[in-house]
Amino acid sequence: AKELGGNRTVFYNAEDTNRMNRRIAIEMGLRPALFLRQFHLSYQPIYRLSDGRLRGFEALIRWQHPELGLISPHEFIPIAEYNGLIIPIGEWVLREACKMLAGMTEYGLSGLTMSVNISPVQMQDPSFVQTVWNIIHEFGLSRQSVELDITEHIMMHSSEQSIMAITQLRAGGIRIALDGFGAGFSSLHHLMELPVHCLKLDKSFIRRIDLQSAERHVVEAIIGLMRKLGLEVVAEGVEYKEQYELLKEWGCHYVQGYLLGMPMDPTVIDTSMLGSFVD
Ligand code: C2E
Secondary structure: OEEEEOOEEEOOOHHHHHHHHHHHHHHHHHHHHOOOOOEEEEEEEEEEOOOOOEEEEEEEEEEEEOOOEEEOHHHHHHHHHHHOOHHHHHHHHHHHHHHHHHHHHHOOOOOOEEEEEOOHHHHHOOOHHHHHHHHHHHOOOOHHHEEEEEOHHHHHOOHHHHHHHHHHHHHOOOEEEEEEEOOOOOOHHHHHHOOOOEEEEOHHHHOOOOOOOHHHHHHHHHHHHHHHOOOEEEEOOOOOHHHHHHHHHOOOOEEOOOOOOOOEOHHHOOHHHHOOOOO
């Protein structure tokens, strides 16, 4: 228990203390983690539904903490956003993913796209757009081969600066996808306001489409609407063949999920992945 003065006392139980200690360890560990090379990227394949072929990969960050083990990005990204470290970490992710894409092209895996998650905090950095151009140039990539995944949270963080950055990137040929559509407070209003070319349907939405559920009709209708608006749709979290078949029938463009491939280590990616998923 801790005395707060004015006769107020707060009690911490063991669970709270553990949680606080873990948060402190993560905060303290984040700063040297880049320098100590504790981050790595996993790559999850994304497939085209029309022919079952590979469209590209999504880069997903992993942190191997020396004491705490593997920490999920769900846990450390919000902390990195809070203390601003997401800016150097995000730049490292983009450079590493672009280096991987350039390496894959050389290795015979050509014509693929690389999707990279971008935090709203990165978008507020006035040098972000220039950083993107520099990295793409550094690896001699085409701008169309890079897709930046943004979330609607972007609208809550200095949205003018973010919309300006997205508009510049989009005008310069970068692909922009709105991630996590269907989770939380997604709104069509935000979708119309942002110059995106692609919508990623959240896995919480996809989970129940193979059952007789409301989601089934909602997802089918969203895909139809997005096609009318000329937007591409990626369904995330596809785990069952039934979901794959339904999404194909409804005209969804791309799929990602454990059915098609887990996030993988770069060493296991090879040209055998160029074959059709359905073969
Ligand atoms: P996200 O962008 O929605 O990424 C998809 C997440 O779903 C990944 O979790 C992936 O492993 C998981 N997933 C993929 N297929 C399936 C499936 O079939 N079923 C289920 N249940 N899950 C599936 P992960 O890697 O833990 O990443 C979580 C989130 O952390 C990401 O969600 C993204 O928002 C964030 N994140 C990951 N890497 C980065 C990064 O480099 N920068 C930033 N800013 N955020 C990142």
